[in-house]
Amino acid sequence: MKLLLKLIPLIAGILIAGEALAGHIPWLSQADFDQFNTEFGGATQYRAVASAEPLGLIGFDVSIEATSATIDGATVIIPKVKFQKGLFAGFDVSGYYSTIPSGIGGISNDGTMYGIALSYAIWEGGAAKPALAIRGSYTQAEIPTVVSTTTYGVDTSISKGFGPITPYAGIGLVQMKSTDLVGTGFSASSQQNRYFYGLSFDLLLLNLTLESDTTGGIQTYTVKGGFRF
Numbered sequence: 001m002k003l004l005l006k007l008i009p010l011i012a013g014i015l016i017a018g019e020a021l022a023g024h025i026p027w028l029s030q031a032d033f034d035q036f037n038t039e040f041g042g043a044t045q046y047r048a049v050a051s052a053e054p055l056g057l058i059g060f061d062v063s064i065e066a067t068s069a070t071i072d073g074a075t076v077i078i079p080k081v082k083f084q085k086g087l088f089a090g091f092d093v094s095g096y097y098s099t100i101p102s103g104i105g106g107i108s109n110d111g112t113m114y115g116i117a118l119s120y121a122i123w124e125g126g127a128a129k130p131a132l133a134i135r136g137s138y139t140q141a142e143i144p145t146v147v148s149t150t151t152y153g154v155d156t157s158i159s160k161g162f163g164p165i166t167p168y169a170g171i172g173l174v175q176m177k178s179t180d181l182v183g184t185g186f187s188a189s190s191q192q193n194r195y196f197y198g199l200s201f202d203l204l205l206l207n208l209t210l211e212s213d214t215t216g217g218i219q220t221y222t223v224k225g226g227f228r229f
Contacts, residue, residue, distance in 0.1 A: 025146070026072035030186055033178070036072065037149065037188035041176030042218040043069035043078060045151040046115040046137035048094060049211045049224040051159035051168040051200045053131040054121040055086030061207065063226025065096065069218070078113070082224065090121035090133075111146075115139035117153075130160040135172075142181075149178040155194060169197040174215055192216030205229050 027033040049065060061084040066077050084094035095116040117137035125131030137153040155172025172194040180186040198211030207228040213220045 025182055027180070027184075027186065030188075033180060033184075033186040034188045034190070036147070037176055037178040038190060038192065038216045039069070039071045039218055040141065040147065041149050041151050041174070041178060041190075042192065042215040043067060043071060043076070043220060044113050044115075044139055044141040044149060045174050045176070045194075045215060046096075046117050046139050046153050047196070047211065047213060047222055048084075048117060048119065048135060048137075048155075048157070049082075049198065049209050049222050050084060050094075051131065051161070051166040052121060052123075052133035052157045052170075053125045053159060053161070053166070054090045054092050054119070054133070055084060055228070057086055057088055059086035059092075059229065060084070061094075061226060061228040063207065063224045063228075065222060065224040067220050067222040069220045080113070082226070090124055092119045092121075093117070094119070111141070111143035113139065113141040115151075125160065130158050132156070132158050145181050147178055147181055149176065151176050153194070155196075157196075159200075164202045166200040166202070167198070168200065171195055190216070198222075202228065 027036050063082050065080040065082050068077055080096040080098040082096040084092055086092050098113040117135050119133050119135040121131055121133045123132040134156045139151045142148040152175045153172055155170050157168055157170030159166050159168030174192045174194050177189040192215050194215040196211055196213040198209055200209040205227050207226055209224045211222045
């Protein structure tokens with residue numbers, strides 16, 4: 001319930017345009033840029049926002065997702081278009097794409113973010129046992145002339161369905177690397193622990209998933225809604 005209450009403002013935020021990043025370059029020193037790397041990398045890293053159960057060979061999920069994060073002291077909402085496709089033998093592939101609109105902080109270029117992940121269900125789950133999966137992921141986020149950030153992640157998650165509701169939780173490790181494109185010459189790299197949990201709701205072909213994530217001490221909340229079959 002606590003997670004759901006925290007996500008209500010985020011669900012409303014999907015219906016409006018995503019908020020801009022802070023209206024200035026949020027670093028004046030290497031220490032500032034190190035902090036930005038953790039915040040921006042934590043916000044744009046790959047999140048499956050899904051249970052550990054594989055979709056199966058004919059399974060497919062297409063959805064709209066939004067993540068609420070804090071960057072430079074300001075709350076931002078990052079919208080994404082996402083897909084997940086079941087493969088064979090417990091493997092799934094998934095990915096997302098997002099555009100950061102021009103005009104952020106006076107920047108005339110659009111920014112882009114995309115990510116891709118491959119997961120494998122060690123246990124596919126069933127009536128008497130949970131599902132257990134491992135996942136590897138890659139993301140790239142760039143605002144031209146401002147910053148470029150790359151993340152690599154690995155995580156493991158466990159889930160157990162109870163009718164239409166499937167709670168899940170997981171842990172992981174994220175490697176973040178950012179390069180300043182403004183001209184200050186700053187760069188930053190860090191490795192952060194990740195902890196997450198969520199709830200997935202299925203009704204016929206519709207799916208709604210809510211997730212809370214903590215990476216390197218940075219808290220984010222994500223909501224995803226779409227069609228799954």
